[in-house]
Amino acid sequence: MIACFLLTALSSSVCARDIFVDNVAGDDRRKGESPEINARAGGPCRSIRRALELAERADRVVIANTGQPYHESLTLQAGRHSGLPSRPFTIVGNGATLDGSAPVPRDAWEQVEGNIFRFRPRRATFQLLFLDGKPAPRRMVDRSQGFPELEPLEWCLLDRTVYLRVDKDRLPHQYDLSYTSLQVGITLYEVRHVLVTDLVVQGFQQDGVNAHDSAFDTTLVGLTCRGNGRSGISVGGASRVKIYASLVGNNGTAQVRTEGFSRTEIINCDLIDAAHAPATVREGGQLTIQNDAAGS
Structure with missing residues (x-):
């Protein structure tokens, strides 16, 4: 039994791959096996949604920054969008914009x-x-x-x-x-070992990023979450989320909000509050904020 478990974990780690997305040159009939179009690998997907349909445990979805926003909502859910402790399921934004x-x-x-x-x-x-x-x-x-x-x-x-x-x-x-218009930029539900990096998430009716429930060992790095109707980032349920080096501002009612039994760590982030939208709103959960520059 233990041997089978180790074999499964090892095979998942070995088979993990990169799936490439390009909303200008891509095509959702392709499998996203290369960042550029070529005869052997085909080329990138056109939508992030298609890449997530193809993705499996511990894969990386690599998004091209074409200068054109990606107008779509993303949902990461369950095992196929989870990673391993040594290799998280990753969305690499490359500075691209997800716009709702x-x-x-x-x-x-x-x-x-x-x-x-x-x-x-x-x-x-x-x-x-x-x-x-x-x-x-x-x-x-x-x-x-x-x-x-x-x-x-x-x-x-x-x-x-x-x-x-x-x-x-x-x-x-x-x-x-x-x-x-679109409701949520990135929804995380019942996932483990997830990393989202270097992405602008804006223009969504509710939240830019919503760790709805049971998003464990989820890390957000270098995000810009702005101009969303409720909050830039919302963490709820039993989720465990760390937010690093991100800019969150110009959101409707809160920059970062927490609820339920969640635990959120905000580390070296810039939260731009306003009279009607404070930097943080706690409706439950544990929240810690750390700024290394302040202590130096």
Whole structure:
């Protein structure tokens, strides 16, 4: 029995491979066996989702930074997306961007009065509006004060509806406006020994990264999680997550949030808080923050 277990572990380690992704030159009919197209290996996949379908225990998914965002949501779940203590299942981002935003459809806007327009996104519990690819100025709503007095190009969220004031004699479709559309950037569920590195995760309606439950020995290194509707990184359930050298800011209600019985370690990270979105929000779990520079 022990011999069989050791043989299985050894074979998994030996067979672990790299799967390459390129959203410009790739093709999801390929198996991602090489970073470039060639007759022998075929070439990269086009989507990260396809690479995860092909992946097995302890593999590495290597993402090309083409300058074009990857518009998709990822889920890592169970044994096939887990690694070994000596070789974690790894997503290598190479600085690429995972983007959950979408343009606001031209016909989605409805005039309320004057320069005030509104639209109702499909998911609106948490929401951000972007102008020219950056979070637009937001006015937080105090219901006791009634509808807020919006400045030009300022927006608010009220009753699951986005309200925007445009400039005089302008219409919403004359601006480059987008919103958080896809729900979560990377969901981790019931996985072990996972490493995610060097990836920008932005524009998701809920969280950039969500270790939902039982994500054990999960490490996030060099991530930038920004412009997500609820939080940049959320750790819940019984998950055990370490976050190193990451930048988390401009998220909707929290930069990093924890809940349940999770344990989260934040090491040498830059958490950019705001009045409506603190650096950390604890709704359960254990949270420790370490900054080596502060102690030197």
